[in-house]
Amino acid sequence: GIQVEQSxxxxxxxxxxxxxxxxxxxxxxxxxxxxxxxxxxxLINLFYIPSGTKQNGRLSATTVATERYSLLYISSSQTxxxxxxxxxxxxxxxxGGKLIFGQGTELSVKP
Amino acid sequence: xxxxxxxxxxLVMGMTNKKSLKCEQHMGHRAMYWYKQKAKxxxxxxxxxxxxxxxxxxxxxxxxxxxxxxSSLLNLHLHAxxxxxxxxxxxxxxxxxxxxxxxxGSGTRLTVV
Numbered sequence: 001g002i003q004v005e006q007s008x009x010x011x012x013x014x015x016x017x018x019x020x021x022x023x024x025x026x027x028x029x030x031x032x033x034x035x036x037x038x039x040x041x042x043l044i045n046l047f048y049i050p051s052g053t054k055q056n057g058r059l060s061a062t063t064v065a066t067e068r069y070s071l072l073y074i075s076s077s078q079t080x081x082x083x084x085x086x087x088x089x090x091x092x093x094x095x096g097g098k099l100i101f102g103q104g105t106e107l108s109v110k111p
Numbered sequence: 112x113x114x115x116x117x118x119x120x121x122l123v124m125g126m127t128n129k130k131s132l133k134c135e136q137h138m139g140h141r142a143m144y145w146y147k148q149k150a151k152x153x154x155x156x157x158x159x160x161x162x163x164x165x166x167x168x169x170x171x172x173x174x175x176x177x178x179x180x181x182s183s184l185l186n187l188h189l190h191a192x193x194x195x196x197x198x199x200x201x202x203x204x205x206x207x208x209x210x211x212x213x214x215x216g217s218g219t220r221l222t223v224v
Contacts, residue, residue, distance in 0.1 A: 033212060041199050041218045043154070048212035086153060088213075096142060096166040097205070099213055101153035 002027045006087050006102035013077050013109050021072040021105045023087030030097065031090040032063050034072050037104075038083050046072070046085075077109045113138060115216035117202050123222045126192060132219045134185040134202030143185040144213070145177060146201040154201055160185060161207075192223045 003026040013019055023032070034046040047054050047061040049070065054061055058077075063070040074081055084104040090097050115136045124130050134143065142161050146154035159167035160179045174196075176188040185202055202216040 031212070035215070041148075041201075041220065043201065043215035043218075045212060045214060090213075093167075096159045096161045097207075098156055098159070098167065099144070099203070100156075104153055 002029070002089060002091055002100055004087060004089055004100055004102035006085075006105050008105060009103065010106045011108070013107065015077060015079060015109055015111050017077050017109075018073070018075045019077060019107070021074070021085055021087075021107075023070040023072070023089075023102055025068050025070075025087075025089050027068070027091075028065070029089040030092045032065075032070050033088050033090075033099070034061055034070070035086045035088060036081075036083050037086060043086070074107075077107075079109050079111055082107055082109050113214070115202055115204055115214050117200075117216035117219050119219060120217065121220050121222075123224060124189065124192065125224055126194070128192075129188070129190045131189065132187040132200055132202075132221075134187075134216055135183055136204045136214070137183055138204065138206075138214070139182075140204035140206050140214070141182060142205045142207055143179065144203040144205075145185070145187055146203060146215075148199040148201060148218075150198075158187075189221075192221075194223050197222045 005024045031050045035043045049063045051065045060073045087102045145157040148154040158177045163179045178186040199218045201218045203213045205213045
């Protein structure tokens with residue numbers, strides 16, 4: 001099946017710093033999403049980005065589908081950005097779609 | 112309404128109990144999903160429903176029984192669970208079964224004792 005690899009696995013930042021999270025995938029995909037999971041378990045959708053670049057406030061994402069990777073940029077990080085960031089890719093089969101997650105990047109932002 | 116609502120938020124059950132998890136969405140989405148997430152791991156797909164029909168079962172043990180009574184509701188019936196089934200159970204929906212963004216609920220944290 002398709003492999004989704006995220007890097008780095010862990011990241012510690014000082015408040016105000018910038019960071020880049022990477023997601024590599026092993027095969028063509030129909031869709032790619034970035035999620036932030038907060039300490040209470042809620043998976044918050046950050047970007048639906050099968051290709052191209054999107055920005056939302058301090059966050060932006062770029063997916064280069066032909067080269068099978070996506071990047072999530074966090075600028076001017078805040079303590080509330082802490083949590084686990086997941087990249088997830090979707091493959092569509094006859095029966096339906098499967099969203100497959102990477103292992104995540106655990107981000108800790110220190111005040 | 113842009114939310115997926117899951118109840119209960121927490122559940123403790125014995126190995127001989129029968130319980131159900133509920134999921135509801137009013138976004139008109141036609142695909143709904145159950146995922147299981149163990150601590151420090153990513154969510155793993157369990158079931159996919161498309162237009163109220165079960166379309167994908169990821170070889171889940173029969174002690175987990177999904178049900179989709181209508182296009183807005185998804186249940187997960189639990190019976191004779193094992194302690195290793197303790198996990199966060201997440202429900203999600205998408206407009207179609209493939210090719211559109213997923214929205215997740217906040218999950219049910221299940222403990223089997």
